[in-house]
Amino acid sequence: MKEILLLLSICFTVSASAQRAMTISGKAQGTYYVVKYLGRDTVSLQPEIEAIFRQIDRSLSLYVPSSLINRFNKGDKIMMDDHMRIVVKKAQEVSRITDGLFDITVKPLVDLWGFGVVRHNNGKPSEDAIRRTLRQVDYQNLTLRSRYLIKKQPGVEIDCNGIAQGYTSDVIAKFLLSRGISNYLVDVGGELVALGNNEQGKPWSIGIERLQPGGGAQNLLMMTNGAVATSGNYQRFFDEGGTRFAHTINPRTGEAIHNNIITVTVTAPDAITADAYDNALILLGVDKGLEFVRDHPRLNLGAFYIYKDADGQVREKYSEGFFEQR
Template sequence: MYIMTDRLANVKQLVILFFVLCFSTSTAAQRLVTLEGKAQGTYYIIKYLSDDTTSLEHAVDSLFADIDQSLSLYKPGSLINRFNNGNRVQMDHHMQSVVKRSLEISKASNGAFDITVKPLVDIWGFGVRKPTVQKIPAADTLQRILQYVGYKYLQVHGQQLTKKKKGVEIDCNGIAQGYTSDVMGRLLEQKGIMNYLVDVGGELCSKGHNQHGKVWTVGIERPATDDNAYPVQALLALDNKAITTSGNYRRFFDQGGTRFAHSIDPISGEALHSNIISVTVIARDAITADGFDNALILMGVERGLSFISQHPAYGLEAYFIYKDEKGKIQERFSPGFEKLLIR
């Protein structure tokens, strides 16, 4: 996840943190407008250039409400809950877009990303209903639940989504915030705004330039060379691209000396407990980056980087932070990601 500069103080974790940077003397006549608030259980920050003083706050809030009514597991009457409680649902355009891209990413990643993972998310204690104490589920429980997990159990005909097996449920939280960032960007473009940076819960998309006529630039926190030192800052040019992350530093629990994170492997049923700390993904849009960051963190460094090089059509670049066999923090980039770093 990413947060802006004003959220950076006192953060000591090795997480990916982003902030908007300003450069040189202003060359743009338009003023910078900032909208901030809470939605989808997280924060949002939208920055854009405009000479129109009309507030877009109402339009933004309405769009968040529409998406929640479609995809929020916390809304009892949402379309996603109606599907999970029944057998089929007539999707709106939000749900249709997210389900379609989710199935594409599931197929491309051989099931490493799969929205039918919801029963596993619930049993590991990362779902809507939080257990008093999180613990590792029994092996036989995981095997029983796995029979309901698999993107091939979903069938789409036009706007109708149908489950092929009773008990199948979906959870779009691994991709919905990326989708929301993209949709907010399109809302701005419909208003004639072509220079913006949208951050929904740390999933960012950008277009155009900042108020100084420069490409939107973000800061990325990287491991320091000294294990006892704070992470160091590097700069990254976000030129009409999106950036998201998946990691083990926000939602997790520790048991038996092992950290179990909220990223669930749909194939094994296991919660992430590897040496991977985080993976940051750049793509053309945030929905693609958000979906693939879940798949790549489960693939791991070598498989993940290999996947990116073998699938150039997706336009992915990635940055892994991980621990080596000696427990030392290390980092690996895809070649394209490293080229975007400003030295």
């Protein structure tokens, strides 16, 4: 689960329309969720939304022993359901575009560093252990054949935590649309997707918390159709030898992230895309990450970095047009 520094700034007042502001919240997928929407039906959609969480968990959760992903990791192939097929196909697409910087076969490395399902703090692994584990990590060791996901070699395991919550936000958004709801904000652990307006008839406002003295949610994104995700290195980490190693693992080098990035917030047309690319952009770093966004206009990405400069001062950089209304 990625920890997020996104704050919601959403005001609801009495509306002149027949629609009412509804809020559903709870815990799922090891994190929180909040769904806000305008609707004429006052019957709560929470039971159906939580059923969606359970269905996706049965497919993609490493914490559900009988899930499809766990069965695949223990075997050599699996017949995918629609959830796994969509997520794996998207993950492989992002892997190709980022030249393997995003890679769901990173699970053995995540486990080696102690950030997996079974947490441990044994410190930085040896170079030899990292080198051996890297042999199992390569998105090209996965084959999609019809509805089957197949390993090309033993020992390959996948971890979809870097993309599954964004996907879940999109699924819930599509569910709301199927119920005739066209004004909503869905937030699953900080992976957000928005459509339409709030009860005041204004775009949904999403605040980005700034890690500066007296900071707070000072920068606002105004969204009527888009998604936001954030990746950071400020909560799941350990310190060793004066270096902070965070939970994002570089699939190319096998190293846990230890650069100067505090957070990167990514905007995209949908949450699965924003969620996947925030992993790659935090590994690329500020300058290369912003260059990647500029060089891939068809992806329609935006990026906002909070980082420390050479003097330890907190700085911000963002892509052109990042704060324009979407």
